[in-house]
Amino acid sequence: MSRKQAILFSLLTACVVMMLGFVPRSGSAAGLEADLVVYNGKILTVDSPNPESYSTVQAVAIQHGEFVAVGSNDEVMQYAGPNTRKIDAGGRTVLPGIVETHDHVYGSANHFFPREAPRVGETDPPLVYSSKDEFLSQLRTLVLKKKPGEWITMQPRPGKEGYLVEMQKGEITIEDLDKIAPNNPVYFHWNVTVEGLANTKALQPLLERYPKIVGVRRDARGKLTGRLGGVANLTMWYEYWPKLAPEYLGPYYGMELEELAAQGLTTVSTRLFPNHLAAYAWLHSQNKLPLRFAYSLEPASRSEITDAILARMMGLQGGSGNKIWGTGDNMLWAIGIAPISADSVTGVAGSCVNKEFPRENINFPLWKYQFYGPTGECRLQSPDYHDIDVFRSAAKYGFRISAVHISGDKAIDQYMDVMDELVKDYPHVAQQRWGIDHCQVVHESQAVRAQKLGIMYSCGPTFLFGGDKGAVGAFGVLYGEEVAGDAVIPFKRLINAGLHPVMELDSHGFHPFLALQIAVNRKDQNGKVWGPKQALTRNQALYTYTRWASEYLLKENYIGSIETKKAGDLIILNRDYLTVPEDEIGQIDPLLTVRGGEIIYSDPQFAAGAGLPVVGYQGDRSFWRRGKPGESGRVTGGAPAGG
DSSP, rough: OOOHHHHHHHHHHHHHHHHHTTSSSSGGGGGGGSSSEEOOOEEEEOOSSSSSSEEEEEEEEEEETTEEEEHHHHHHTTTTTTTTTEEEEEOEEEEEEEEEEOOOHHGGGGGGGGGTOOBBTTTSSOOOOHHHHHHHHHHHHHHHOOOOOOEEEEEOOOOOOOHHHHHHHTTTTTTHHHHOOTTSEEEEEEETEEEEEEEEEHHHHHHHTTTOOEEEETTSOOOOEEEEEEEHHHHHHHHOOOOOHHHHHHHHHHHHHHHHHHHTTTEEEEOEEEOHHHHHHHHHHHOOSSEEEEEEEEETTTTHHHHHHHHHTTTEEEEGGGGGSSSHHHHHEEEEEEOOBOOOOOGGGOOOOOSOOSOTTTTOOOOOOOTTTTOOOOGGGTTTHHHHHHHHHHHHHTOOOOOOOOSSSSHHHHHHHHHHHHHHHHHHHHHOEEEEEOOOEEEEEEEEHHHTTOOOOOOOTHHHHTTTGSSHHHHHHHHHHEEEHHHHHHHHHHHHHOOOOOOOSSSTOOOHHHHHHHHHOBOOTTTTOOOGGGGOHHHHHHHHHHHHHHHTTTTTTTSOOOOSSBBOOOOESSSSSTTTTGGGGGGEEEEEEEETTTTEOOHHHHHHHHTTTOOOOOSSOOOOBBTTTTTTTSSSSSOOOOO
């Protein structure tokens, strides 16, 4: 380099240094001004594939809904300009937004509806009764309020034994309903809505259109009993029950999502009936959807023409591996097709299991009726359900199976047997992350098979929390307490098999941090420890509810961790998740929930101190399950609800 060139280079270098030196330490230093900065935090980014080696940082910046900076206070504050909202976390713990994989939020929203207001599947408030005569008397009163032709649909509240025994046993008949309501279609449903009793007025249009439809029960003489299940039941739902306007349902459904935001959720997933989906789509169209919302489609479930339906839906989902996708955007998207359920629930001896239910047990009095036979209701084998057709058609037309309720171990075996056959003709099935939800009982061999088939398990700690009277207690009766404790929500077993299990609630009011607590301490509502070898570290538990959960929802490249170019979803906590005593994890509360840079919940006291608006759900929390002493009166898990 010549002397003249060297002098010119030095001058240019000096100019660059001077320019950099005069750049202000806000906004333009990074070439942009963030919308929101959170600083002075203990931010657990979950940015590593290994739960024990992620980064912990002080601050983050969010612009246009995504993280643009993650690092130290000094690094991130360069993105703060005069219009940036700055939130001092005050040393508090910050987590990625919680990603929920299986929670029936439309049903949970019922407590926001006015008592007399109709909802999907319920034209009227449920009848509560303790005898057949009382039930029929209440029905008679209700019919007098109806015009001819108006529907009556509902799920009556449990009878004296905690279940609709009178209907299940056939003590309330089609003749009873016809006598009281000859001019009104009537349908009562129970057991996760898959069984019901109809009168003649309700059955007529169904049988006129589908005279040979399966699931219509008849007696030994071929006479209609009014009982429906399987394909007939769901067809009744979809094609004949009254539909409610999306703009009517949407606001109530939105309230429930706001409540979940107050618990720290920023993303939720469930399976949806078409009427439910229309309501959430309406919320999205109005820019009023509080949480990110993933859903599994139900329209092809329990149909006489499954293949024809999915052939016409082809293109709503496709791909495999890390390229699998479902139509939608980052606020509302499809994650799969749901056959609904492979069996029933433990509380009524409906789980499809490999060992017979005993007829007598003090904690499970309904087992004496054996409604579904000695090994439960195995719907994948039942000709009334056509659920295997959904599996086959899904594989054929590129859909993933997700959000399937499975309670028993025999049902899991049957599910995997179907997959074993399908992968021979459709190899992509093993790369589509087909799902099994609940993890109520998973043995070692089933964890190994799942790894080979690429199955993801969504696991509900609620099923352990119920203890002796919940799902874990039921399987303890069947297989012994040691086996049950080791097989019910066996998180560590699944991780050791090379899987990424994810967390789910499947229960309204059950706090997400209580779910994390149970994954760590394995204690039920009475403090009894089940299967301590299946306990997770706090970091592993956190991954089940963030990074790994995003994989189940097919959005691992956008949600589930705090990294640049990912969604700006986070929660600020009132206590440190990593150091609070194990038995108090369930009592942690979010002070702030942020989705895409937007505050969707703020604790009033925190908001006042930070100069923020009070946002989101501020209602009753007394019914939330937190794991506190004195909460053990309400049984969780194994009850005939959810699915």
